[in-house]
Every structure is written in C-alpha cells, then in structure tokens.
Amino acid sequence: MTKQLIKGNTAVAEAALRAGLEAYFGYPITPQTELLEHLSARMPELGRPFVQAESELGAINMVYGAACTGKRVMTSSSSPGVSLMMEGLSYIAGTELPVVLVDVVRGGPGLGNIAPAQGDYNQIVHGGGHGDYRMIVLAPASVQEAVDLTALAFDLTEKYRTITTIMMDGSIGQMMEPAELPPFQPLKEEVPDWAVRGAKNGEKHQLTSINLDAPAQEVMNLRLMNRWQEIEANEVRWKGYYLDDAEFVVIGFGTAGRISLSAVRAAREQGIKVGLLRPITVAPFPTEILNELTEKVEGFLVVEMNAGQMLEDIRLVVRGRKPVEFFGRMGGVVPFPDEVLTEIKRLATEPQTTEGHPRDRWLARLRETIG
Numbered sequence: 001m002t003k004q005l006i007k008g009n010t011a012v013a014e015a016a017l018r019a020g021l022e023a024y025f026g027y028p029i030t031p032q033t034e035l036l037e038h039l040s041a042r043m044p045e046l047g048r049p050f051v052q053a054e055s056e057l058g059a060i061n062m063v064y065g066a067a068c069t070g071k072r073v074m075t076s077s078s079s080p081g082v083s084l085m086m087e088g089l090s091y092i093a094g095t096e097l098p099v100v101l102v103d104v105v106r107g108g109p110g111l112g113n114i115a116p117a118q119g120d121y122n123q124i125v126h127g128g129g130h131g132d133y134r135m136i137v138l139a140p141a142s143v144q145e146a147v148d149l150t151a152l153a154f155d156l157t158e159k160y161r162t163i164t165t166i167m168m169d170g171s172i173g174q175m176m177e178p179a180e181l182p183p184f185q186p187l188k189e190e191v192p193d194w195a196v197r198g199a200k201n202g203e204k205h206q207l208t209s210i211n212l213d214a215p216a217q218e219v220m221n222l223r224l225m226n227r228w229q230e231i232e233a234n235e236v237r238w239k240g241y242y243l244d245d246a247e248f249v250v251i252g253f254g255t256a257g258r259i260s261l262s263a264v265r266a267a268r269e270q271g272i273k274v275g276l277l278r279p280i281t282v283a284p285f286p287t288e289i290l291n292e293l294t295e296k297v298e299g300f301l302v303v304e305m306n307a308g309q310m311l312e313d314i315r316l317v318v319r320g321r322k323p324v325e326f327f328g329r330m331g332g333v334v335p336f337p338d339e340v341l342t343e344i345k346r347l348a349t350e351p352q353t354t355e356g357h358p359r360d361r362w363l364a365r366l367r368e369t370i371g
Contacts, residue, residue, distance in 0.1 A: 002180070003178040003180045004178065004179065005177070005178055006176060006178075006179050007143075007174065007175070008143045008174060009032055009034035009038070009104065009174070010035070011143050011147050011181070012076075012146050012147065012150050012166065012168075012173075013036075013042070014038065014042070015146070015147040015181060015182065016154070017039070017043070017046065017048075018151070018182050018184045019153075019154045019185055020154065020185045020187050021043075021072050021073075021074050022048055022049075022073065022188075023048065023049040023072075023073045023074075024049070024050050024074050025050075025053055026051075026052065027053050027056050028052070029056075029077055029081040030078065030114040031104050031116070031173050032102065032104035032173055035102060035104070035173070036076060055084070056081040056085050057084055057087075057088070059075050060087075060089065061088050063075045063088070064088055064091055064097070064099075067099050068095070068196045069195050069196060070191050070192040070194070070195030071188075072098075072100075072154055072188065073099055074102065074154075075101055076102035077103065078103065078104045078106050079103070079106050079119065080106075080108070080110070080111060080112070083123065086123075086128065086129040086130075087129060087130075088129075089101070089128055089163060090129030090130050090209075093129070093131065094131060094133070094220070095207050096224070097163075098158045098160075098161050099157060100157055100163075101164070101165045101166070102150075102168075103120055103124060103167045104169070104172075105118055106169075107330075107332030112331065113331070113332045115331070116169035116170035116171035116172075116332060116334060117170070117305050117331065117332050118253070118305040118306045119307075119331075121167075121282065121304070121309035121310055124137050124283075125285075125310075131221075132221045132225065133162075134162075134228045134283060135162065135164065136160070136162060137281065137283040138152065138153060138164065138167065138281060139167050139254045139280060139281075140166065140172055140254065140280075141257050142172070142179075142258065143176070145280075146172055147182070149280070153165075160230070161194075162231070167282070168254060169254055169255050171255050171334065231284055236284050237279075238278060238279050239280060240275065240276070240277055240278075241261055241275055241278070242268060242273075242276065243293065246275030246297055247273040247297055248272070248273070248274045248275070248297055248298055248299050248344065248348055249274065249275045249300050249301075250263070250264055250274060250276045250301045250302075250340070250344065251300060251302050251303070251310075251314060252276070252278060252302070253278060253310065255334065256304050256335065257276065259303070259334070259335055259336070259340060260276055260303045261276050261278070262337035263340035263341040267344045272344060272348045277293065279310075282310065285313050294322055297322065298322065298352075299322050299325065299347055300318065300322060300324045300325070301325050301340075301344060301347050302325070302327070302358070303326075303328065303343075304328045305328065305334065305335065306328055306330060307328055307330055308362070311324070320354045321354075322354070323347075323354050324354075325361070326361075326362045327340060327343040327362060
C-alpha cells in the first residue's frame with residue numbers, strides 16, 4: 001500500500017469502511033462533518049446503510065438498534081453532539097453492545113467554538129452517561145495513528161462487547177497528512193450468538209438494559225466491572241520517547257502529546273534529560289508505566305488542551321511522591337512548542353513542590369499572560 005495525502009476525518013471514515021463498517025448513523029457537526037460526508041457517498045456505493053438522522057439523539061438510538069443485530073456499527077460527532085448522545089450510550093453499555101464512537105473534540109463548554117480542544121476528556125473517560133460502566137478510549141496523535149486505531153477500535157469493541165471511542169481533537173480531524181490506508185476486510189458472515197436475528201420460530205434473544213430486579217442489576221454491573229478489569233489488564237497502550245535516561249517526563253495525549261514531543265526534542269538539544277509519555281489508551285489509563293516512572297524521575301509536566309482533566313488521573317497515580325506541574329491552553333487555543341519548552345525548563349531548573357495543586361500555580365501564571 002502507498003501513502004496518500006488525506007484529511008483526518010476522511011481517513012477515519014475510509015478506515016472504518018475498510019475495517020468492515022456495516023452501518024453508519026450520524027448528524028453533521030463541525031469539526032467532524034467531513035467524516036459523515038465521506039461516508040454519505042461511500043456507504044451507498046458499497047451497498048451499506050448510511051442514515052443522516054434528524055439529530056444526535058436519533059443517530060445514537062439508530063446505532064443502538066443496529067448494534068443489536070451484531071453488525072459493525074459506528075457514529076461520529078463533536079463535543080456538544082456527543083453530550084446529546086450520552087443517554088443512548090448508557091443504554092448501549094447497559095445492553096452490552098459493541099459500538100464505535102468517534103468524538104472530534106471542539107472548544108467548549110456549551111456550543112463553544114470549532115477550534116481543536118481536549119475538553120471532552122472527563123465527558124468520555126469519566127462520563128459516558130449514567131451508571132457504572134467505562135468505555136475504551138483511544139487518543140490518536142496523527143492521521144496515520146487515527147487510521148490504525150480505527151481498525152483496532154472495531155476489534156476491541158467486538159472482543160469485549162463494549163463501546164470504544166476514538167477521541168481526537170479538531171486539529172487531527174482537519175489536518176492533511178500522508179497516511180497508508182489498510183486493505184478492505186471482508187464483511188463478517190457469522191452472526192454473534194447473542195445478536196437478535198428476527199428469525200420466526202427461532203431461538204429467542206432478548207437484549208435490554210432494564211433490570212427491575214436489583215440483585216440481577218448488580219450481577220450485570222459486576223459483569224461490566226469484571227470485563228473492565230480484563231480490559232485494564234490487556235489493552236493498555238502508550239508510546240514513550242527518551243524515557244530510558246529521563247530525569248523529567250512530560251505527559252500529553254493526542255495533539256498535546258505531539259506538540260510536547262517537539263518541545264522535548266528541543267529541550268534535549270539544550271541538554272535537559274526529559275522524556276515524553278503519550279497515552280494512546282486514556283481509558284484504560286497507562287497506570288503501570290506511570291508508577292514505574294514515578295520511582296525513577298524527579299518530576300512530571302502534564303500538558304493538555306484543557307484545564308487539567310487528565311492531570312487528576314495522573315495525580316491519583318503519583319500520589320504526591322514526585323512533583324507534578326501542569327501547562328494547558330483552553331477553549332480551542334493550541335499550545336506552541338516553545339511554550340511547553342519554557343515549562344520544561346521551569347521544571348528542570350526551578351525548585352518544585354509536592355504541596356498545593358498544580359492547577360492553581362498554572363492559573364496564576366496564565367492570569368499574568370492573558371489576564
């Protein structure tokens with residue numbers, strides 16, 4: 001296969017087709033609309049169902065119904081659209097159905113703007129609707145990685161009968177990069193034994209998220225938690241850069257991680273022994289490697305395009321054993337590598353503390369800059 005110059009949203013859509021996407025339901029919203037637009041042409045060409053629903057609520061409930069048949073189904077949206085889907089996502093999780101969701105994150109809260117941001121971390125990683133369930137969340141940092149993770153998302157969602165979300169900010173969705181698309185996979189012929197088939201006089205399958213009997217509900221919740229522990233044990237993914245001799249480590253996912261890599265390389269050229277940990281699965285979180293690094297390094301810098309949402313997960317792992325500092329930009333403002341480099345130098349050259357909250361120190365510095 002040869003690489004082609006392709007926009008992130010289009011690449012994810014085409015990768016989903018090639019991974020065997022059998023039905024898509026969605027509603028347009030910037031900055032993910034090219035994904036839906038591409039599928040609106042390609043799905044009918046391939047004889048596969050594509051429906052532009054009347055709203056995000058309609059789309060997620062169409063996904064819910066189609067997933068009950070055991071088909072490979074997907075929807076996509078952006079931050080406020082995903083918020084509208086939360087009830088449906090909870091129903092899908094409670095029914096234990098495999099669904100792929102693509103969230104191309106924009107600036108928020110509210111309608112916000114269409115600039116790239118990472119403010120959906122809590123919504124996707126710790127939210128996802130009501131009840132005790134978790135979603136697998138993949139965070140690509142390039143168009144190629146988005147392509148590769150799309151195929152993985154379908155495999156994971158089917159393996160664990162759980163929702164898998166590809167969470168990428170608007171810059172990944174909108175940028176054009178060379179990427180190699182995978183070959184087409186044949187559509188599945190086998191129907192999962194749990195799926196509804198609609199066969200008259202056949203075996204009865206009932207899929208539901210309602211359990212009026214409390215003990216039965218608890219058993220179902222326990223099953224979800226057991227499954228999540230299995231996912232935590234087997235599906236953690238991350239990339240490390242310059243970690244072998246690192247005295248300090250920057251942690252960032254998606255575009256923030258990509259920008260941080262440029263800053264880390266610049267710091268290395270200036271003799272600072274700094275590395276980068278870039279989580280690819282932000283759920284399950286790469287806790288084990290972070291624990292290992294906590295024993296080795298002198299401190300951490302967390303970089304995000306939000307006000308420090310992943311920061312809280314990192315602080316829970318580090319537990320005050322080493323200083324953790326934070327640098328973020330919010331509302332669609334993308335950090336520059338030289339800004340991150342300045343923070344790396346601050347971490348490496350100034351006395352650090354484990355007291356107080358790193359968000360407070362960051363906010364104080366940010367007020368001096370932008371008021």
